[in-house]
Amino acid sequence: MSRLPENVVRAAIDWQMRLRGNPELQAPFNEWLRRDPRHQLAWQRLQQMAGMFQASQLPRAEQSIPLLQRASADLSRRRMLKMLGLVAGGTALATVSAPPTWHPGYITGLGERRQIDLGNGTQVTLNGDSSVDVQGGELLLRSGEVLVDGARWQARCRFAECSGREARVALRERDGYSEIRVDRGEVLVTSPVGQRRLQAGEGLGASASALTELGKSRLDPFAWSRGLLVVNDMPLGDFLAEAGRYRHGWLGCDERIADLRLSGVFRLDEPASLLDNISHLLPVKVVERTRWWVRVVPA
Incomplete structure (x- = not known):
């Protein structure tokens, strides 16, 4: 288990804050990531933590640093919760993004694509620089983009839950919202702000405050x-x-x-x-x- 220098962890936390609402910083951030393998490891650990809690619920930097330094890249969610409870002095951190049974699943590198069989007739294709967790026939998109294709499936993204019937759908996490586009079949999208049914050719942007219909994209999402x-x-x-x-x-x-x-x-x-x-x-x-x-x- 590797221990990361404090300055590397602080830099990762700083990038996490600066990237919110500032897409023009993506290029220098990518350069920082590639400069040192420890940068990538710090970012991966930070995203594991961020995926488990809403951004407003994350520990402060002085709490996160020792945790990230010690944490193994493949810690189970239950162990992470225990460690967070210790560094937070017993303070309850509520509103997790998934039930305790979720566990780390699959991660792809830049430019890599990976196919996953969920075992229930559902096929998942993971785009590069993406990560998903799986539990039985369900899928949780942590970051990046996936294509889900099957008779019946359940998938979660940052701002919504999707249920598909004979459906093929692309899910992509963008800055501030989750993009959902249907290629075939019907998809029920449920979020805290509403519910929509999508048919083939339709798209939806799900954010913390709204469900917004998306027009035809200049980019083929599939x-x-x-x-x-x-x-x-x-x-x-x-x-x-x-x-x-x-x-x-x-x-x-x-x-x-x-x-x-x-x-x-x-x-x-x-x-x-x-x-x-x-x-x-x-x-x-x-x-x-x-x-x-x-x-x-x-x-």
């Missing part, structure tokens, strides 16, 4: 499970932000070309050719200082 990035009339800046989810390093563009529109089918497993294709479709060129720093600029 294509990543086939190793593809399929976009239609998407701004280049948004496209690069999406493509950056599947590669290491920083990927961005000059603000003068961020609004150029892009349509096409791109292979996620071929990041080099993906960038080459952009320069053939738009009046831009790719500047690659290192494989970790890539910028798209006007041609």
